[in-house]
Amino acid sequence: MENKNIRIKDIARLAGVSVGTVDRVLHKRGKVSDKALEKVHAILDQIDYKPNLIARSLGLNRTFRVAAVLPDPKLDAFWVQSHEGLQQSEQEWQQQGLVIDYYFYDLHNKESYNQAFEKAIASNPDGAVVAPLFYKEALPFFQKFHENGVPYILFNTHIEHPHPLSFIGQDLYQSGRLAAELISPGLATGKKLAILHIHEDLPNSAHLLDKEKGFREYVASMSGLNVEVNTINLEAPENTSFETDLRKLFSDPQLHGVYISTSKAYQVVEFMKATGKNGCRIVGYDLLEKNLQFLKEGYINFLINQNPSKQAALSISHLINHLVFKTTPPKEALLPLEIITKENIDSYKPALAAQ
Amino acid sequence: MENKNIRIKDIARLAGVSVGTVDRVLHKRGKVSDKALEKVHAILDQIDYKPNLIARSLGLNRTFRVAAVLPDPKLDAFWVQSHEGLQQSEQEWQQQGLVIDYYFYDLHNKESYNQAFEKAIASNPDGAVVAPLFYKEALPFFQKFHENGVPYILFNTHIEHPHPLSFIGQDLYQSGRLAAELISPGLATGKKLAILHIHEDLPNSAHLLDKEKGFREYVASMSGLNVEVNTINLEAPENTSFETDLRKLFSDPQLHGVYISTSKAYQVVEFMKATGKNGCRIVGYDLLEKNLQFLKEGYINFLINQNPSKQAALSISHLINHLVFKTTPPKEALLPLEIITKENIDSYKPALAAQ
DNA sequence: CTGAAAGCGCTAACAC
DNA sequence: GTGTTAGCGCTTTCAG
Numbered sequence: 001m002e003n004k005n006i007r008i009k010d011i012a013r014l015a016g017v018s019v020g021t022v023d024r025v026l027h028k029r030g031k032v033s034d035k036a037l038e039k040v041h042a043i044l045d046q047i048d049y050k051p052n053l054i055a056r057s058l059g060l061n062r063t064f065r066v067a068a069v070l071p072d073p074k075l076d077a078f079w080v081q082s083h084e085g086l087q088q089s090e091q092e093w094q095q096q097g098l099v100i101d102y103y104f105y106d107l108h109n110k111e112s113y114n115q116a117f118e119k120a121i122a123s124n125p126d127g128a129v130v131a132p133l134f135y136k137e138a139l140p141f142f143q144k145f146h147e148n149g150v151p152y153i154l155f156n157t158h159i160e161h162p163h164p165l166s167f168i169g170q171d172l173y174q175s176g177r178l179a180a181e182l183i184s185p186g187l188a189t190g191k192k193l194a195i196l197h198i199h200e201d202l203p204n205s206a207h208l209l210d211k212e213k214g215f216r217e218y219v220a221s222m223s224g225l226n227v228e229v230n231t232i233n234l235e236a237p238e239n240t241s242f243e244t245d246l247r248k249l250f251s252d253p254q255l256h257g258v259y260i261s262t263s264k265a266y267q268v269v270e271f272m273k274a275t276g277k278n279g280c281r282i283v284g285y286d287l288l289e290k291n292l293q294f295l296k297e298g299y300i301n302f303l304i305n306q307n308p309s310k311q312a313a314l315s316i317s318h319l320i321n322h323l324v325f326k327t328t329p330p331k332e333a334l335l336p337l338e339i340i341t342k343e344n345i346d347s348y349k350p351a352l353a354a355q
Numbered sequence: 356m357e358n359k360n361i362r363i364k365d366i367a368r369l370a371g372v373s374v375g376t377v378d379r380v381l382h383k384r385g386k387v388s389d390k391a392l393e394k395v396h397a398i399l400d401q402i403d404y405k406p407n408l409i410a411r412s413l414g415l416n417r418t419f420r421v422a423a424v425l426p427d428p429k430l431d432a433f434w435v436q437s438h439e440g441l442q443q444s445e446q447e448w449q450q451q452g453l454v455i456d457y458y459f460y461d462l463h464n465k466e467s468y469n470q471a472f473e474k475a476i477a478s479n480p481d482g483a484v485v486a487p488l489f490y491k492e493a494l495p496f497f498q499k500f501h502e503n504g505v506p507y508i509l510f511n512t513h514i515e516h517p518h519p520l521s522f523i524g525q526d527l528y529q530s531g532r533l534a535a536e537l538i539s540p541g542l543a544t545g546k547k548l549a550i551l552h553i554h555e556d557l558p559n560s561a562h563l564l565d566k567e568k569g570f571r572e573y574v575a576s577m578s579g580l581n582v583e584v585n586t587i588n589l590e591a592p593e594n595t596s597f598e599t600d601l602r603k604l605f606s607d608p609q610l611h612g613v614y615i616s617t618s619k620a621y622q623v624v625e626f627m628k629a630t631g632k633n634g635c636r637i638v639g640y641d642l643l644e645k646n647l648q649f650l651k652e653g654y655i656n657f658l659i660n661q662n663p664s665k666q667a668a669l670s671i672s673h674l675i676n677h678l679v680f681k682t683t684p685p686k687e688a689l690l691p692l693e694i695i696t697k698e699n700i701d702s703y704k705p706a707l708a709a710q
Numbered sequence: 711c712t713g714a715a716a717g718c719g720c721t722a723a724c725a726c
Numbered sequence: 727g728t729g730t731t732a733g734c735g736c737t738t739t740c741a742g
Binding site: 052174178346 | 360405407408409410412413449450451525526529532533535536537540541573688689690691692693694696697698699701702703705
């Protein structure tokens, strides 16, 4: 029966001071004499004090406003899942006083991006979670957050910067390697592979290049095989070049597989179905409704789940824990590269629904 | 600013009664006049009261002893992960007063199984989580838990019974189908597949037969292919028949892939390495150290993660939530069928370490 | 049957 | 600087 949790009160008694003093040293709030500080630390060193977070959260009794900056979910289905993850987390943490303010931007419009960040900063939040798709533009805003003492977490897109509390995302190089591994069974010398980037401002999409690099390096390392890998930057399907480019691609009988670097694999499959193309391995990303349908129908072999909802949930979780419990999250949390096929998708469905 | 959470105090005020009374009706603890009950319900119907679970847990201030009945982790590496998951959860929930008592049994010895259950029941716990490997033997114990009013959760092994609070595990039929899907690239008519059950009392392993069924049905459904699937019940590697049987299996040049239904794939690979066999697809289960090594080396193509640690953690989580917060978990929680390859294993590692 | 009140562990305002 | 104290929302005991 020794698992009696130690309370602040116990420490106070042992150190011969009051709880107020102990609390002050625990939170480094100053106004403590060297002597008292020493006494308390002496006790703290001996015992393993673990604050009761439940009680802390109750005692704190304050609300946290966090700003969420991300692409408008109405404009791109991928971001719907992030948004849902955030909303889900908002519910989960509302008892500890979480309120999220959303600042959406058009992911093809830098102006709206800047505006979203400006508004978020002007709202003077307690913390922020941001998906910073445009690299260079983000830097001054990060600086601003930092100056204002606003802790912020990046998710989905990694931007090198000294101040973020944490980055939540995936290892994109490894993601590319994985895609190559999944696409490779049956590959032989002379066959060809294609990497498709759809409708992306490539200068701002360093992350897609990481995926490409991983993919290419994996293929290159396959012993005894000589396989051509072509990269194609596709316009959005509205443009006529979309169809022209795909038609050319699929006319090659040596084409073994196509790797789509974003969540837009379904757009390629729609072309394939319309034109009767078939018999080529497809690896793409993310559990969008249309992707799932084509996965079930056998057009898509594998989807790699970037798990936007979990990214969002984890971001909030780390931020709130930092705000409420003063914990420090890891500098970087890389989520698992989940492989989804038509035979395991249903086992992921309940989790999706729950999120 | 309307997100003010409603408190019991508010309800009391609105209903014109005291908080004590409100609490009594909320928890159906009786000793409330019809009139008061009606008044409170009238308010409750109008508003959406969500108790502050944080405060509840603080106010409750009691400890929960839960009994964990599972195979001895010292005798089988698979169960080490379950054990770790439980220990991890114990830490996480210790602030709400969780203490876990462990009752291990030898997974090849029914006598020790019965003893473990008997001791667990005799300890008169507040709740239990159990991995009931032996089907028939478990039933009377379940009955006993039920009679004693002890809520209990099954994990890993599903046993049909009316009383468990929940079952946490995976869909094994689907797991078999998935294995078949993963093993199938390159399959052609005339090729052969093997299903290996290693060192199992098959009568007590209905679950392995579910996997087998899924595997076979997937293969049978592959259009235009005629593939022979053979089931082999292997003894443990200590027995000479282990080697004889494997030698025979691998001598067949038509062998395309081997599906090992348990976490013992590494035992097969050890044989393969020792005898220089190669070039055959291997699908197995679980992230044991040796399995991971052979995955990295390319001997094993895929591992399906049964995620014992997450199973255990989820079991505890559901049980504690039931005990502390009086929530009712779903009758059945089927975890995702996680596909692990040499290219995504590292992305799962941090999660493993964290668990 | 009902209400008042103490207490869970922690925080923070407030006297001294 | 330091100790005391009220209070977070809920549970539970205890008079009445």
